[in-house]
Amino acid sequence: MIPFEVGPGLHLELVEERHEEELFKLVDRNRGHLRPWMNWVDEKADQHDTGRFIYNSIGQHSAGEGFQTVIRFEGNLVGVLGHQGWNKTNRRAEIGYWLGRRAQGRGIMTACVRAHVDHLLGIGGLNRLEIRCxxxxxxxxxxAERLGFTLEGVAREAEWMHDHFVDHAVYAMLVSEWAALPADVRRQKWQPRE
Ligand SMILES: CC(C)(COP(=O)(O)OP(=O)(O)OC[C@H]1O[C@@H](n2cnc3c(N)ncnc32)[C@H](O)[C@@H]1OP(=O)(O)O)[C@@H](O)C(=O)NCCC(=O)NCCS
Structure with missing residues (x-):
């Protein structure tokens, strides 16, 4: 799947060491934008912390426990999309993502998550994918809602966000539900709007 063209000028690349500097700069430019929703932002204080994330991501991929991708749009790295909580026995995982502020509002993330879902519930062999936010x-x-994930409920005080707990909306997609969608919906590529 990787590298994967999601649409013209929009690609997913497996996270590698060569991304370290560009990825750190993206995080650094977007601290204020990410901080309300991402509890790791303050921990990524310098480029070494981004290096550790990349090292762990390479280990995750080698262990067959999912993978992390960077999103490249018009030549620039604009975000990250990957998996956590990979459970081989129960064939489920959780999808996590973020975009830099300037890349929002173009349909980039919905298209990239669609490509991940189609891969993971297809040849990836998973039965269930969650999005928690x-x-x-x-x-x-x-x-999650644009892609047809079902809201299953609210997990109360599920995440410590700097100085308080936040509740999670828990969404899920099952392979049976995804497979029932028309192929052109599942494989829809990103297109720029006029
Ligand atoms: C969550 C996040 C990735 C969503 O980004 P987003 O830009 O809103 O989502 P998309 O990239 O799918 O873009 C959708 C928007 O692009 C618009 N759009 C513009 N051009 C488009 C195109 N060519 N195709 C499809 N949609 C397009 C859509 O209409 C939609 O606009 P709307 O928000 O006014 O309805 C982003 O807000 C983010 O990273 N936030 C901070 C970190 C975070 O919260 N991460 C998630 C933690 S759970």
Whole structure:
């Protein structure tokens, strides 16, 4: 699957060491934008922390426990999309993602998550994918809802966000539901709007 063209000028690349500097700069430019929703932002204080993330991501991939991708749009790295909580026995995982502020509002993340879902519930062999986000994270919830994930409920005080707990909206997609969608919906490529 990787590298994968999601649409013209929009690609997913497996996270590698060569991304370290560009990825750190993207995080650094977007601290204020990411901080309300991402509890790791303050921990990524310098480029070595990004290096550790990349090292762990390469280990995750080698262990067959999912993978992390960077999103490249018009030549620039604009975000990250990957998996956590990979459970081989129960064939489920959780999808996590973020975009730099300037890349929002173009349909990039919905298209990239669609490509991940189609891969993971297809040849990836998973049965269930979750998207969990803070209940107040309207933009993230909209990604799950556009793709037809089912809202299964609210996990109360599920995440410590700097200085308080936030509730999670828990969304899921099953392979049976994804497979029932028309192929052109599942494989829809990103297209720029006029
Ligand atoms: C969550 C996040 C990735 C969502 O980003 P987003 O830009 O809203 O989502 P998309 O990239 O799918 O873009 C959708 C928007 O692009 C618009 N759009 C513009 N051009 C488009 C095109 N060519 N195709 C499809 N949609 C397009 C859509 O209409 C939609 O607009 P709307 O929000 O006004 O309805 C982003 O807000 C983010 O990273 N936030 C901070 C970190 C975070 O919260 N991460 C998730 C933690 S759970």
């Amino acid at each position: 803070a209940v107040g994270n309207r933009r993230s919830r909209a990604v």
